[in-house]
Each structure stands twice: as C-alpha cells, then as structure tokens.
Amino acid sequence: MRQRIVDCEILDPASGKRFWGYVEWEDGVICEVGQAGLGEAGEVSAGVELISAHGNLLAPSFVDLYADFCEPGFEYRENIASGSAAAAAGGYTHVLLRPDTDPCVDGEDTVRFVLEAGAKAGLVNVLPAGCLSRKLDGESLAEIGEMADAGVVALSEGDRYLKKGGFLRRCMEYGDNFHLPVILTNEDPTLVEGVVHEGVVSAISGLKTSPSVAEEVAVARHIALAELTRAKTHLAKISSAASVRLIKDAKARGVPVTASVAIHNLILNDTSTLGYDPMFKIWPPARSEEDRKLLLEAVIDGTIDSIVSDHSPKATEDKELEFDLAATGALSIELVFPLLNKLVLAEELDLVSAIRAVTVGPRRFLGIAGGEIAKGQPADLVVLDRNTDWELDYFELRSRGRNTPFLGQRFVGRTYLTINRGRVTFRRDG
C-alpha cells in the first residue's frame, strides 16, 4: 500500500535541512521525498493514499534508549502494552527497556517474553536489554551469549551500580565478545545518602543528598574501563557538568563512549525540590542551574549524543508519601516532545539539536536505520504540532502511572501523528 503525507514542513535532523514537501512510502520504506507547498500534493500516482499533516513539522520518529515498562513484576505501575501506547503517543517507534524487572531479563526466556509482549501490543519496536549479572547479583555473569542470540540489543544493570569493578570489566569484555554495547548508569552509592543534589538548595531544604562527585567518580571509572576493554559503552542519564567535562575529554581521546541525559534534567534544577513535593523526586537528581545550562550546551555540541525519557511510572500511593519515603522517578515518555518544545521556545535549545538527540543519536548508538528522511530509509516518522496550546490533565496520559511534576501545567506543542514502518500507530484526536 502506498501512502503519501503532505502539508508538512520536513525536518531532517542529520543534515539540518528544513523544507516544505511530501514523503511517500510503500511497504514501510520511503520511496520518494519531494518539495511541495502547503495545500499542494505534488504529482500523485493512482492508488496512493494521502495523509495530511495539517501544516505541522515532519521529523524521523523518536527512539528511546532508557525506559521502564515495569513488566514482568510491576504491572500495577505499567506494562508493556500500556507503555507501548504511551510511547507511540510520544512519537516513539523504538524503545529500549531496562532489564531490571522482576524477574530480571538475564536469559533467553525473559528476552522472548519481552519481545512477544511488545509484538502483541504492536505499537512500538520493543528492544530488550539484557542484565550483565545473573539475577542482578553483581558478581556472576549472565548468559549473555544466549541473550544475544535471542535478540537483546544492549546490556545493562538498570539503575544499579556494579560495586565490583573487576566484575564490570569482565562483563564489558564478555559483552563485547558478542558485539553488545553496555549501558551504564553512574552513581557510586557509597558517596550518597539521598537523591537531592548537594548544593546551596539542599543546605536550605535539609533533604538527604547526592553530590555530583558520586556521578563523577562512576563516570571516570566507566570511561577508564571502556578505554581498556574497547567495549562500546553508553553513559546513561548524565546530570552534572563535571561528568560532561570527563566525557568530552574521553571522546577527544577516542574512547568508545556515548552519553545521554534524561529529559527532566534539562528542564528542572534543584530549586524544584524546595516545595518537598515528591512529584519532583527524580533520579539522577536535578542539579544546579549551572549544571542544567552545561547539559544543554553538551546536547548542542554533541558531547551528549542522546536525550532519553527515563520513563519511570509509579503507583500513586507510592508517591503520596513524605519526600524521603516516596518512590523516585517520573513518567515522561508521552511528554518528551512538549518538554523539548518548551526549551526551544525559551531559546535554550535549538530545534535541530533537540530533534537530533531523540532521533539520530539513539539510532546511531543502536546501529539501526532511519533518522534520515530519504529514499530507501524506513518510514518511521512523527508529525509534531508546534503551536497548539494545551493543558496536561489527568486523563490525557496513556501510561498507567500519573507521577509527573507537570500535571495541570500548560504546554505549547505536542505530537500529532506517529508512523511506524508506514503504519499509523498514534493519531491525536481533536
């Protein structure tokens, strides 16, 4: 079936080109890209179905490198079906899932379970990650070879930090044996007491802290091991300026590392914790305004390659507690574009860098095609409405969770249409 989308301003983030035109695809692969003004359709052959983008922006679809769909084990928060619906609504066609579920993904059985659940939901390409250690015990290797054959795309210990550096080295070497990259989060737990950035604000609030140095130490360790083992390493969810400096230096030296930042760390700073509202309790902590600005610069200059959602749905009763006892994390996957647009409108981030960080960067890390709007590329696309003013209300969200600090807030811009291999997986009504 051939389809053509018209009335769109096409943004190709890899090249930075922007032009009004159309994109036609057949059997999920783009067969033609051309110029056409608003209201024009170009030369259309018979039998081609036309879709209107209503004057909105057309970009490659989003790819997430770090999200929690909570299944198996925590289905009361989210499951792969609801997570997929939320992701498609967020403009995503590919989502890499954290493997630290219960049971965790440490063998071919759980890998197959995740893949089947994703296929059944049929809305996004669910990409499983595999655990590094068996049962997340932090000291024995998981059956990585089997998982590689079963279809994991990367290895990760989720949000856990591997205390035994020697074991992490072995994991990286062994994972590299099967050409699997490693996604590592970065906080040395022996240096922290809580999840609030240690700084002027925490001195006022008295909340338990996590200093930047805990992340810096972890990042340094991971960079050194990546240099030694030459394993492809991704430093996930960077939150501090100090880490950015280390990563920039490592890349300049040719160490095989990439990095990401979670969307909330680009939006919030540590002043958000002053109200003691657990909805703002996230990890990595929102750090100082200076850190936030440097993170934005790092996205623009490419030191940080990707922006991840770090989608972390939690049950309401787990959030409606005192700050110290409340669950950590916020859902985010449906809100990534509205939040990015907020930064673009405030001129803190340019549109091309923003889109590139959720389309080109993640695809490059995973080695998957797309991210470019051109003939022969997969028809993985998203239509972004940059103008509509709207309010986030409780029932908007497709996720099972409701834990976002932005409930009740007004946004400008949201996703309009998500196209996965030529098939529409999300359409905004109204």
Place this chain on the structure above:
Amino acid sequence: MATHINHLLDLEGLSKEEITSYLDLGEHFKGVSQRRIKKVPTLRHITVVLFFIENSTRTKISFEIAAKRMSADTLSFAASSSSLAKGETLLDTAKTLMAMRPDIIVIRHFAAGAPHFLARNVPAAIINAGDGGHAHPTQALLDMFTMREHLGKIEGLEVAIIGDIGHSRVARSNIHGLRTMGANVRVAGPRTFLPPHFNTLGVQVYDRIEPAIEGADVVMMLRIQKERMGKDLFPSDREYARFFGLDAQKLKLAKPGALVMHPGPLNRGVEITPDIADCNNSVILEQVENGVAIRMAVLYQLGKHLVEEA
C-alpha cells in the same frame, strides 16, 4: 656432589635442538614402554622426589611410572599430609628433604616460580610439573611429541589452542615450545579468558572459536575449571559448550585429519562433546601414553649427569 645440574623449569629457554632431543628420546622410551619388561636399569642409582603441593593425580602417576620404568626410587610428598600444612615454609621443607639426598625433585605448586626458587636454593635437579599459571613443560613436550608422531613434523603446523588461555600453564608452555619449533599458534576463548597482551607472544588471538579452528592441523582444547563457572569469568557450562565447545560441526572447519587434543581431565559436554572426545581424530589417550615416555626422557636427560663420586 653433582658435577653439573640441569633443570627443566620451563620451555622459554630451550632451543630447537634441545626440544628435538627430548622428542627423539621420547621415541626410544616409548619403545621401552611397549616391551614385555617395561624397565631399563639406567637410573637405578637415582632417587626422585615427587613434591606435589598442588594436587594432581594423573601427572603425579605419570611421573611415578616414568621414574619406576627407569628403575629409579620414588618418594611421594603431598600437600595436605605435609609439614607445609603446619606452617613450614617451602624452603625449610625442601631443605629437610635434601637432608635425605634426593637427586631429582619433581615439583607442582600453586605459585608461579616455585620451581625456580627451589632450583636456586636446593642442590637437586628440578623438574617443573606445573607452577601456578606459568608453565608445564613436560605437558607441552608430550603434546609436541604426539603432534610429530602423527603429522610427521612440527614446523609449519597450524595449531589452535582453545579455552581459558589466561590462566593456563599448558597454553603458555605449548605456545613457547611450538613457536620455537616453527609452528603457527592461534589461541581462542571468550574475551574474559584472553589476557590483553597475549598477541605479543607471537600468536593470533581470537574471541571466537571458529576463526581459530579454520584450517588448523591440531585443535587443542583446554579444560574449563568448574570453579570458574557461574562467576565473573563465564556464566554457565551450557553457554560455554554452545559458543566455545568443540563438537562435530565446528571440527569440520579444521583440516581433514586434524588432531583433537586435550591435556585432561575432560569435562565431557562442556569443552568437548563425548563423540568428538572418542572420535578417530582424537589422540587424547595417546597423549597420556606419550606423557610417560616424555617424562622418562626428561628424567634420563637430567638424571644421567648426576653422579656420586665415591
């Protein structure tokens, strides 16, 4: 006492001629072992002490048989029953032994360099039967002997060694010996088993078994130590067998008639499938037989020079 002491501590220092003379002698001693009376009186004036601090049944028995076939007297010294367990140092134990005047000490020890330590401090001929992860020279000699016997030569052979290379003294000694004799060595194992600088030893290093076996004349499988399984070097037997174990399918990549070797003891179904361990290409049992012959040759070479002047 002795006019000149030789030792066999490792293969790094040995020349091609020295290795060849061990192999040639091995042939003669293999002949002795095939006679009705499997004994020659040559070393009947020699006492051989088997000093096995690290446990081993097969190597110890092999040396014991070899010594007895040379008519030497043997004395066995095991770790647990020894004074070492009571805290006596290696040196004191060795000196106590020396008071009983052994001529040759065959030592196996956990610590790399223990035989060298003895050689410096104790006036006996020392044979290294395995020191930690460093060397196992008689194993490499019997492996090369087996290869030469079947393939007619060692120079130019393509030899693949597969397994826990980093911790293997068998691998190290074979690498040194084979390279001295002009063979080409490929090593393979999961990356966690491959130490980073092994390519400086002049071998090709692979992290998959297939490229290493392709076109090989000899496929040598190393034993996976079960203690290492399920820990931080390797996840499980099953995964090892699937990706790095030798089976009929993978053996097809080697040259037809390639030798299948293993220093023993076998973990059937892990590093090698039972059908391949017993197949026509397998020379594993011959390695054991050749081990006695080579050890007789080594005892002869070292022992013939030891003389008591009246």
Place this chain on the structure above:
Amino acid sequence: MTPTRVLAERQVAGAQEVRNAIELLLEPISSQVSEGNTCIVGIQTGGVHVANRLLSRLHQRGIPRPPVGILDITLYRDDIFIGRQQPIVRQTDIPFELSGKNVILVDDVLFTGRTIRAALDALVDFGRPASIRLAVLVDRGLREYPIQADWVGMKIPTVIQETVRVELVEMGLSDDRVVVYTREA
C-alpha cells in the same frame, strides 16, 4: 667436551683381511642358522654393520634369512654418568619373540667386555633366550670382565690408550679396513 687430537693412526687390516675375518665368522654362524630357531642381534652401531655384512653373505650362500634385531645398550651401560661423552640413545628393535631362541649377538670390537655385559642384561629383559653366542669381528684384548667371544674374526693386540675402529662399506665408506688410533690424553 673438548675434541682431542689424533696423534697417530695406523691401518692394521685392509679389505682382504676384513673379508677373511668375515668368512671365519661365517662358518660357525651359517651352521647355527641352518639348524633353525636362531636369530641374529647386532649391537648399535658397529655390530649392526657387521651383522648386515654377515646377513648378505648368508644370503649369497642361499641360506634363508633368520630373524634379525638391533640392540642399543646405552640405557644399560654402567659408565653412562662418567666420562665426557654425551651418550646418544639409538634405536632398539627386536621385532620377534626372543624366548626360547638361540641368539647370535654380533659386535664389531670386543674390548673391556662392559658393552657385552650390558647387552646381556638388555637381551634378558626381552625374554629368556635358549642360548646366547657372541660373534665379534675384532678382539683387541684388555678384558675387565670375564667375558669371551664364541667366534672371533681377528685378534689385534692393543694398549689402553689406543682406539680400534672398524670401517665397512656398509657405513658408506669406500672400502673395508680396521684402523688403530692414539689420541692425546
């Protein structure tokens, strides 16, 4: 081991004398072989060449070839550890059952008798022969053990400092001869 210089060399037997000595041995050997149940064992390396010469003469006489073995006695020597030479172990091959057979042991030169003593020990490790007879091409005297040959090709009186060497065409040389050397001490 430092090589020593040859001080003097004299030929004590030429080709004809060697052939005569072989014929002298051949008589008793061929009757023994013809009686049957007899084998010939040559001692490495000189005895092997002499044995080969005897075998070709037996063949020329039309006598069927008896079982033949070669014996290296290095591992049975009593002087292996004394002396400066590196003893080379050579091939031993007795490809038949020795027990019950009459053995004709062959060597090139009989001297102190120690080689033959070692050869006897080696032979009985292979089986229990019915009898052992010793044939030597040259007896140079100076026995240290009570050992004598049954059949001798030629006697050559020598002194201890001398060395006797039998050269045969079987060794790749141009002609047969026996030479006596004196080396510096």
